[in-house]
Amino acid sequence: MSKPQLNLTRIIVLDLWRHKWVLVVATLVVLNAILVVYTSHVSRKLTTQWDQLLQERDRLDIEWRNLLLEEQSLAEHSRITRVATKELNMSRPLPSEEVVVRLP
Amino acid sequence: MSKQAKRKQKPELIHWRLYVVVGLVCLLFVSLIGRAAYIQIIEPEKLRHESDMRTLRTTSREVQRGLITDRNGEMLAVSVPVRAVWADPKQVHDKNGFADMRRWQALADVLHEPVDAILERVKSNPKKRFTYLKRQVTPGVADYIGQLKLPGVFLKSESRRYYPAGEIAAQLIGITNIDDIGIEGIENTYNSWLTGTPSKQKVRKSRDGHVVERLDIVQEGESPNDLVLSIDQRIQQLAYRELKRATEMNRATSGSVVVLDVHTGEVLAMVNTPSYNPNAREKLKPYRMRNRAMTDTYEPGSVIKPFVVAAALEAGTIKQDEVIKTYPGLMRIGGKIVRDSRYYGDMSLAEILVHSSNVGMTKIALSMPVQQLLGYLQSVGLGNYSGINLAGESAGLIHDRRRWSEFERATLSFGYGLTVTPLQLARMYAVLGSKGVLYPVSILKLKQKPQGEQVISPAVAQSVMHMLVGVTQKGGTATQAHIDGYPTAGKTGTARKAVAGGYGDDYVAQFAGVAPVNDPRLAIVVVINEPKGDKYYGGDVAAPVYAAVMSGALQMLNVEPMTAKAQVQLAGIPRSAE
Structure with a gap:
């Protein structure tokens, strides 16, 4: 029995080499599948983040509205007038007392 | 070794067993694949629905x-x-919500x-x-x-x-x-x-x-x-404060102030008393909620006079420099008497307006056809909507009829027999300040100047405005409307209020004007309804409010006052150390 010695490893490698394009494509398919998973994961995270930012915006809007109310009630003209005249002893000059300063 | 034992030593394939096992295994896979295919292909909806039920939400x-x-x-x-x-x-009932009363107590608290x-x-x-x-x-x-x-x-x-x-x-x-x-x-x-x-x-x-x-x-x-809005809250606040004070001091039923920008028709302030607090809704009363400045009409009285003069000037029935005899200070027309508060002598047009002479006005009004006068008053905005476009606005009333007695024509010339709103009045006075151009009133801030309509010729508007300057000066009917620094043209009005069957004892005190005369910016109308104090004349009740609002508003708008003082120039000298 003198069959030629076959190297199995060699055969496998040769065979793989013969179908190299299939291999490349198969790898790409797997890579692609992983990327799809990864992308959808990232997109979900971004969506969550977006939603949280929207909620944050709504919260800030509400806070802004409340601050506006506070500002309006503190800066109310009659209150300013009262504080200026009573506490700071200021008074509004009559038109005849006004001095016009012209910028050159 | 026997033959039997030998046979046993050699393993034999029992075919039926193999078939059963292989068959079972195949069946297992087929059923698994079948199930998967059933879920995936034949009826995927059910599971999708289940999933959606758990994850889909509508926000x-x-x-x-x-x-x-x-x-x-x-x-x-x-x-x-x-x-x-x-x-x-x-x-609440199904879930036995009343079991824990402490929670309800906390809610109530x-x-x-x-x-x-x-x-x-x-x-x-x-x-x-x-x-x-x-x-x-x-x-x-x-x-x-x-x-x-x-x-x-x-x-x-x-x-x-x-x-x-x-x-x-x-x-x-x-x-x-x-x-x-x-x-x-x-x-x-x-x-x-x-x-x-x-x-x-x-x-x-x-x-x-x-x-x-x-x-x-x-x-x-x-x-x-x-x-x-076109409102300037600073002016609005000032107007409200002054009006409220005047309403209380004169124990008046109500009052209104309208401030208009002469050149655009924008409303800078529109206030009414009595007012209400819109943040406390429990005690709302309809009579406080009405925007009287545009819903309530009344007979304007003397404030209409400048426009009768303008109409006559425009019609050419009197001349700028005409002197009108008012002797002896009263006039008999159709069995009724028109009178002045006293005899003022022969007067120019300006003097007639300054003294608010009814006799002089009657003569002017009778010099022109009544339809022409009415048409003229209508063209300056009487009897028309102002363009503010808010619900409840009243257009006032101008009678449109064929026959007018002479006495009715006379009363028309001093503001009876027609009704106006304060807003209309402000719009009319704005026409004097804008060289005769009538603008639609706007409550919204305008991006550009609206298209106006020339209703009085510029010369007539200017001269009538200058005639009215005397009203706030010494000898006029409203010295309290005088503002130091801002020359103002205005007219008082004190009209009796009509009641069923004639005129009652209540008055409407008004002052309307534009300022500053040299370059008009604002038209302001102050109306104080039914003052019950000692004073009820427009010059005493409404004019101080006008002066306070006008001078404050012009200051806020940075309008330069006309003062005799030398103007300060910024010196260009560098203040370096000597």
């Missing part, structure tokens, strides 16, 4: 009603989100209501599916109620409208009802502009409540719009 984005601001961006109306507490009585009253609402009809427990609850309280975890008690978003200006602009801005719908004033007229609709969107939520996927939009929301 809605609440929108707040638009802001109303004055021309400088100061807030006049702001919406803030609050919550409404409501209960589903059926669910935080809502400041007796616990029995709340329980009564829930218990009265166990089949009911909805009842409000409390509306317009602040977010803090709402969170607390949420944490009580009462079965069948829920929170709902709604919004509350705040009016930082309070009573100062109450009638003009109006109010919304509890469902956020404008029912008065600007809130009512511009309701659809200010209102938005919430957008609804389908989303997929993960187990921990995060949104992971946004799906289709169920309902396209409409974002609300803000509104910028």
